[in-house]
Amino acid sequence: MALAPHDFRRLRLDGVSRDFGSFNALKDVTLDVARGEFIALLGPSGCGKSTAMNCLAGLLTLSAGSIWLDDIRVDRLKPEERGFGMVFQNYALFPHMSVARNVGFGLAMQGRGRAEIAKRVEAALALVRLQAQAAKLPGQLSGGQQQRVAIARAIVIEPPLVLMDEPLSNLDAKLRLEMRAEIRRIHESVGSTTIYVTHDQDEALSLADRVVVMREGRVRQIGTPEELYARPLHADVAEFMGYRNIVPSSATPTGDGTSRVGIGDAALIGTPVDGREGAVLIAFRPDDLTPSADGPIAATVTTAEYRGRDFFGKAATSAGTELYFRSEQKVAPGEAIRLGVDPRRLLIYADAAL
């Protein structure tokens, strides 16, 4: 039934766009995915990541562009002809079917024999550790169990591509961590290609081989989790990746590849990413701004939160710039401190509007 080959080598999105009336939800998205990869589409809500997923699944038609599995064009196929597995945000389990029938639905649609369906359903349920629940209705399961049924249902048909649309967003924090590990384990044991939509950067970084950061319908950056964490290419990506301190400044190149910048009177050295001179934005993580006796930034602590090993707090400079910092020692509001950043961790971006 499914036309998509199971052993494709590349999935390619070529200039994919989708408009809703005059609103461009997806603008010229191009993406190359190798078989077996785990790709996370990451971005704030409204960035087009779910639209991209629905276009891949065939639930939305494209306004422009094409989607290819090797040399087969799939964007004009109906969802039922693509044979991709999809895990919906609300799981979309069939409420009137038992867990086993839910999982076996795709196989039944392929016209598989009863014995084969039973065997493969059992294997899929074993993979998500739900054999004991096979006869129950979805309504009788907990959220985490329903989630795993949805995954089992999507992967039992051995799809070339598994699409997951924020599958963990309905779960509580503890379950989310467990399921995250589970999803990665399942991805590895099935060996499928997975595209995973999320707005949670932790989830994207911990799960994916490569992360695609999206914003306003466009791809802003594609990279490994390490690249995105350490070296976002744009200030908006940096902000989304947890660079909470973003301060306008002006930069002067030093000649050795770094640039001199400042926050108020404090002179700092930073690493240019896409801007080295003139008006710039400097970005660094709260984690990397720490107290030190010879730190160039003089500030007063305004809030401090104890988070187990460290204190995280906010401090204001005399000019009123607020900075988020981390401290290993206890700090208290009102305390005067000096803060410093490692030049390699202080990134400099051209001052485009965020």
Next chain:
Amino acid sequence: MSTVSIQAAAERTAERREFRQWLAHRGLDGVTLLVLPAALFTVALFVYPFLYGLVLSFQPAEGGWLANYRTFFSDPFLYTTIAKTLWLALPATLINIAASVPVAMRVRLMRRQRLLTTILVVPITLGTVLIAEGLLNYLGPQGWFNRTLMTVGLIDHPIRLVHNYWGTLISLIISGFPFTFLLTLSYVTGIDPSLEQAAATLGAGPWARFRHIFLPLLVPGFAITFCLTFVQMFSVFPSAVLLGEPAGETRVISIAAYTAAYEQYNDSMAAAIAMIMGAVQLAIVATVLGLRGLFYRGPAGSGKG
């Protein structure tokens, strides 16, 4: 205040609160009072007349207390009205449901849903008499329908579609459709669209999606739609008189009741016929609702239960 009286007051308050909690636990609180007006209406306009009619039906003008019922079931002119009414109401109900489903399945996807729904619902505002008049003109021997068929050459003589069974049936279908359709549409749109999308990604084509996802989830809704439509159809009166053959083929049970009440001035007999009518309706409705129990009846959503 002394300690003792404070303690007593606290205990009283606690008791009162406990009683309230006990009530709230059983779903009773201040809001429950809002049911009262509706309950009063039901008692005044339904329960009382019903009981009055029930008692009246056992007080015939002559004969024992069951005389009315005995008369009804021994006179073919009377007891055949049950079958005649069913023979109109059941097909009309089923045809309306069958016609509503494909339309609702289509309308649910449309952007101008409001407009189309309005157009489809217009007949409900027309009333049976206007529909009857229209049909008499349209389907009559000199009406467009017959003339068109004759011009095209499909028939030689006008086919008789009014003043018989068919006229009544067609009128019932037209006047009942909007109601059935609106109910069906609400059930169809109540099914989470992601269920259909999920089925599609799992390889189910349109027919398989309908058969395996929509149909099972719609069955409980169909049962309710069936009952409500059927009850309306069963009390057919104007179309049976205006478009049917009220002395023969479409002498439905409500005509029998009308004759008893307003032509023979036998209130007691009319009450008995009304009771029999109610019993038949109840039997059909109970059967359908009983069958509904065999199907999945939970929410047609998909999220966490």
